[in-house]
Amino acid sequence: MSTLVEQLLDTEAHRSIFETAVRQNPLPVCAAFGSSDQPQPVRFSNTSQVLGTKDADGVRAQFPQTVAASGNVVLSSAGASTARVTGKRVAVLFSGGPAAGGHNVVCGLKRVLGAGNTLFGVKAGPKGLLKGSLFEITDANVDFILNTGGFDFLGSDRTKIKSAEQFAQVRETCIKHNLDAIVVVGGDDSNTNAAVLAESLFSGVKADGSGVQVIGVPKTIDGDLQIPGLLSISFGFDTATRIYSEMVGNILQDTSSSLKYWHFVKLMGRSASHVALEVALQTKPAIALISEEIASKQESLASIIDRVARVIVERSHKGMNYGVLLAPEGLIEFIPEMNAMIAELNDVLAHHAAEFAALADDAKADFVGSRLSADNAALLASLPHYIVNMLLAERDSHGNLQVSLIPTEQLLIDMAKKRVKELDPAVPFAAHNHFLGYEGRCGAPTLFDAAYTFNLGLTAGSLILDGRTGYMATITGLSNGGTPQAIPLAGLLNIERRHGKDEFVIEKALVKMDSPAMKFFASRRDEWAAGDLFASPGPRQFWGPTTHQLPISVALNSGADSLMFRIG
């Protein structure tokens, strides 16, 4: 066998040249953890900051034990642990969609728990916790997953632990494996679940009456888990937006090379437009739509299309028959009139379900149109047939429209084409559409995400060794060395009435119109539309001079004085 073939066989199963090299990349740790070679656990003490929402009283009633223990006070690291805690049995699980850096959370946990404690991995997410699918994580495991992307070491799923039966199953798993603590790596929903679990497992789980600690770790590529001053960003956002930004930068470079295409790019991110805003700040395209701005200005679909078409026409008049438009995945739901029309549509469909189902496909639009208010009927009639079909298609199990299936990028292309022709029939408009989503969730973590998550793991493990429960780990001061802190989860909860029951939710952080990132974007976008001022941020680098970047929106919103992060 040739040397080359042997080398190639060696790259199978997560052993590409890159993966092998990046595993060796050292990670900085916050000064609080001591040396990066041998990070040590920290203990925590109360800060003066108390959290609480408008629903604090209702939350306290439902979370009496965790709120009494934490007082909803933010914790901060307070020097090295004095006692050497051993014998703890800790389980870690991934919940929801994957995000880059999850593996390093596990590595940080394992490192700080050390040989004296045991770390278990829960297979395939919360479902694995219910089933008791646990395995012990070894040092060799963490050496192999360090700095690699994805959640594939454990797997993930979206099971929400809600029913009494499910809580009983979790208890059973805790007892069976004699667990002392669970670490939940997830987004807003999963951290809400962690808060509920912390309360449910607070005491009386084990034979001696003691409980099981629960700690959350803030993950989501959408970037909508943010707490001013305490959580600048969830992990995975940086890697995802850098991956999308490279692709958008490449496409921008293609537009001004080929000189004949527009590209309309939809970006993942269910509700908030943080991803679209960050990618816009990185790449400076001709147009970027921000859902929250459209909602706050009560902008109509026709007005959005007109705005887009005018940029296309103006660029064409300057000889630029090309450009890039960015649109957030959740756009449709943020256009007030679309939202209103969909709501009325849902009512009509619910009230005439049998009649509607009996109709021939091509009679459905007319049937519905004649039953909508005049405005909504006109709006429906203005949409391309494939969007109408989607709007009339089957609802999900909650009776809701499946918005994520709507090809927003194609809708914008088709409507813009029509409007461009009205404004100036001589303007050529040829467009391609893209959806950037799954490509961004499992890439190798940027050095920012890699270091951030490793330190989040060290923090979560320290919280466990310090006997804490019901907190979310965080690192503050990301451009200033980094400080391990802990956010009391119950202090973040709001109460929403759903299906006649109180549900607890951590509110999603949307893009704020008065945030520095949004204001900077708004101050530059007209220039970006008028000329070719775009930049190619390039692929994320793991060695060399460009490795230590913060997301631009995070740097702006946290008042940093440079684009570089500094941990340690």
Place this chain on the structure above:
Amino acid sequence: MSTLVEQLLDTEAHRSIFETAVRQNPLPVCAAFGSSDQPQPVRFSNTSQVLGTKDADGVRAQFPQTVAASGNVVLSSAGASTARVTGKRVAVLFSGGPAAGGHNVVCGLKRVLGAGNTLFGVKAGPKGLLKGSLFEITDANVDFILNTGGFDFLGSDRTKIKSAEQFAQVRETCIKHNLDAIVVVGGDDSNTNAAVLAESLFSGVKADGSGVQVIGVPKTIDGDLQIPGLLSISFGFDTATRIYSEMVGNILQDTSSSLKYWHFVKLMGRSASHVALEVALQTKPAIALISEEIASKQESLASIIDRVARVIVERSHKGMNYGVLLAPEGLIEFIPEMNAMIAELNDVLAHHAAEFAALADDAKADFVGSRLSADNAALLASLPHYIVNMLLAERDSHGNLQVSLIPTEQLLIDMAKKRVKELDPAVPFAAHNHFLGYEGRCGAPTLFDAAYTFNLGLTAGSLILDGRTGYMATITGLSNGGTPQAIPLAGLLNIERRHGKDEFVIEKALVKMDSPAMKFFASRRDEWAAGDLFASPGPRQFWGPTTHQLPISVALNSGADSLMFRIG
């Protein structure tokens, strides 16, 4: 204004942190050019290798001057130039789709021509040569474009210079700008055009009776411009496949993290499957379809679908309800029965044009089906309606089906879903589709493409200073230091009879079944289908330990003994 805002404004217009840093990256040059700081032109001498196709006689008759001058003999560098040539006026243009590294060809040209000669850029491709849109390229220009992606410094288009009027326009441009040479950066068609131009401009262009030299540079991300022993790969292929490989690697990591989706990925590359093969070798997915293999085995669509569905079912039975399939863009045309059916379809549509046009949309499939042979009618009936609609849609200006618009990835998903259900109704199959194309053409060139193209520019410039015409620049021995060589373009030409006229073509290099790359892939793919042996090649790196990689298929096919390239 804050420091940070100032920093952000500084990143506009191609000045991202990455772009600013990568411009400073030094590039190695072949030993023949001397030091990389001050590369010097080389002269060339004949090798013993003479090129020629089966049509050599016919080509000689049409290219009497260039063939007489070159004898179709391959040239190799033969030491530093002895004479210092000055006063040459050289124009460079990009032709066809962009590919990473084009800018570095310009940089290499400028560097080797030096201050004593003048380099002009032709704006917007061959069309700019017809119009005479030229501008002088400065040292500051090349400092700014060095190592950046895209063709945007000049722009590009797809104009083919064919008519007597067009040739006259080119002559006019040459005279007006007093040009001595033209460098055409392009693919197989553009290099054919370069051969024709070289003959047409061989002599009698300028007042003193002298001609204008024409040199080609081999570009195309498709990788189908290859000449065994002389041209391992066209430039841009490495960057594009590395970009696609990162995305596919990320998606693979996502499949085994989320544990519930298949992803069917269509990869750019009009005819040949080199891109799909390279991405498969980089990432080791469950399934990769290679068009050339399907054609050579005369595989039917039903058989392909059955093969795919069996992998899906077998993986599911092992608990893996996920995976990745790669399909080349040109797949449909390589399935023999599809090709035959489309040919008969074209006949039917041509013979019944008026009747067909008068039909209602939903009557068209039946009308056509009843006029096809039984086999072709059955095949048509087996396809999803959106594919049938596409097959019955308007032809392009040559009467051909617009194959690139066919959503092959969705066709494969829908047909596989049906077949999976037949094989085992209990197997879940949820799939997403992707098309990776434009994202890969204009990324920053890998260090391989950056160094390769810079040296191709040095070679093209040296050929001009050495008085040569009708050659394509190449660098051989890419894992062995690199040697500047020149391929006589007329020696590559075949004659095809089209529309009653002889047309010259450089044959596209397809994937060969007996090539080392294909054989290695075939030897491993069953293992890749049976388990999760995938690798994430990661984003291309410009600093650090993983920068010097060759495309795997190029390393295998050229008999290299490692995956590393070595120039200089």
